[in-house]
Amino acid sequence: VCYDPGHVGSRADAEALDARDPLAFARARFTLPDDVIYLDGNSLGALPAGVRLALVDAVDRQWGRDLVGSWNANGWWTLPRRVGDRVGALVGAAPGQVICGDSTSVQLFQALTAAARLRPDRRVLVTDAANFPTDQYLADAVARVLGLTVRRVTPSELVVDADTAVVALSAVDYRTGELWDVRTITGATHDAGALVVWDLCHAAGALPFDLDGLGADAAVGCTYKYLNGGPGSPAWLYLPYRHHATANLPLTGWQGHANPFGLARTYEPADGVERARIGTPPVLSMLALEAALDVWDGVDLADVRAKSLSLSDLLIARADALHDHGISVVTPRDHRRRGSQVSLRHEKAYELCQALIAHGVVGDFRAPDLLRLGLTPLYLRHVDVWDAMDTLTTILETAAYEDSMYRRTEAATVT
Numbered sequence: 001v002c003y004d005p006g007h008v009g010s011r012a013d014a015e016a017l018d019a020r021d022p023l024a025f026a027r028a029r030f031t032l033p034d035d036v037i038y039l040d041g042n043s044l045g046a047l048p049a050g051v052r053l054a055l056v057d058a059v060d061r062q063w064g065r066d067l068v069g070s071w072n073a074n075g076w077w078t079l080p081r082r083v084g085d086r087v088g089a090l091v092g093a094a095p096g097q098v099i100c101g102d103s104t105s106v107q108l109f110q111a112l113t114a115a116a117r118l119r120p121d122r123r124v125l126v127t128d129a130a131n132f133p134t135d136q137y138l139a140d141a142v143a144r145v146l147g148l149t150v151r152r153v154t155p156s157e158l159v160v161d162a163d164t165a166v167v168a169l170s171a172v173d174y175r176t177g178e179l180w181d182v183r184t185i186t187g188a189t190h191d192a193g194a195l196v197v198w199d200l201c202h203a204a205g206a207l208p209f210d211l212d213g214l215g216a217d218a219a220v221g222c223t224y225k226y227l228n229g230g231p232g233s234p235a236w237l238y239l240p241y242r243h244h245a246t247a248n249l250p251l252t253g254w255q256g257h258a259n260p261f262g263l264a265r266t267y268e269p270a271d272g273v274e275r276a277r278i279g280t281p282p283v284l285s286m287l288a289l290e291a292a293l294d295v296w297d298g299v300d301l302a303d304v305r306a307k308s309l310s311l312s313d314l315l316i317a318r319a320d321a322l323h324d325h326g327i328s329v330v331t332p333r334d335h336r337r338r339g340s341q342v343s344l345r346h347e348k349a350y351e352l353c354q355a356l357i358a359h360g361v362v363g364d365f366r367a368p369d370l371l372r373l374g375l376t377p378l379y380l381r382h383v384d385v386w387d388a389m390d391t392l393t394t395i396l397e398t399a400a401y402e403d404s405m406y407r408r409t410e411a412a413t414v415t
């Protein structure tokens, strides 16, 4: 696959690209509705076909019959580390550095606090002024607890000074889909003696990432987007080997204890990444996630990246043709700066999004004026992008989105 950027072509061209797609086999690994083109896998990934039976087994056999013995017999106890290693393989982390559990928000609290405590003489925590709200709120919360100051920046204009303890950024901007220059940012942060924490919510499973090679000090991410773990599936924390002995994690739950069943009165952290465990994990969700990760078997992330860029190039080329209808492309055209979504600006983006959904194309809206279209190479084809953009074109040409049924009434939009 490789779409020629700027070339609009025809549906037959899209079909030809799909015919030689090295990832074509992966679509059958998902259960997708026939009448929907799903461009929202950057919010909630589609259902991997193996998850249903894995959950039936988890409920009927493991919980129903084996009961509490499942902690050992069915490997529930080792699940956070086992699933962590599988996620780690997708983000460039060697085994033993990723723990699965809790939410991204909780893991941000863990990572930011531990990182700041490794630079006790520095007072500043840097985050992106446009970061996802929870990243900003948790940066503020950690700063309050540790008596730090939060400095908000734009990642491309990052300045790290001698008082900066931690730089905490998302690799991909959730609104615009811009991928930051993670290597330069990590290097500049380290050169100034600070630590870097990456949020990979919009990167894990969306593009290749090399946490170990980058020398990241910590990373977090969710698993319900490009990793298809399902609604509310647990997040993960990456803590590299070099910080295991010294990282002082704030949430000292019993499962992170050196001897969890010794029932000691005081906390002593486990060796290795096990110290990042907190309390009892959400076993059913984690088993669903474990099964969901099977869709990556035999998948080369370089193919995922190439196809993602090809899909987004096609989408951008078709969106450019809608300029006269008030559409502008917000996502960078430079491949090196693009995640796996395309955001389109339109003054009636909310109404457009609702009209698209009513016509079987599911994307999402981000206030105030962005239509966000996620590209998930494992289950999307070029023809899906082509057909979705046909639908958008018709909606714009006929002004169907002006229909009062698409007008904004709800207080909240779905995440």
Ligand SMILES: Cc1ncc(COP(=O)(O)O)c(C=O)c1O
Residues within 6 Å of the ligand: 103, 104, 105, 106, 132, 134, 135, 170, 174, 199, 201, 202, 222, 235
């Ligand atoms: C960058 C980023 N961080 C965090 C989250 C969500 O955090 P949580 O999993 O705690 O709800 C999102 C959700 O979209 C996100 O985009």
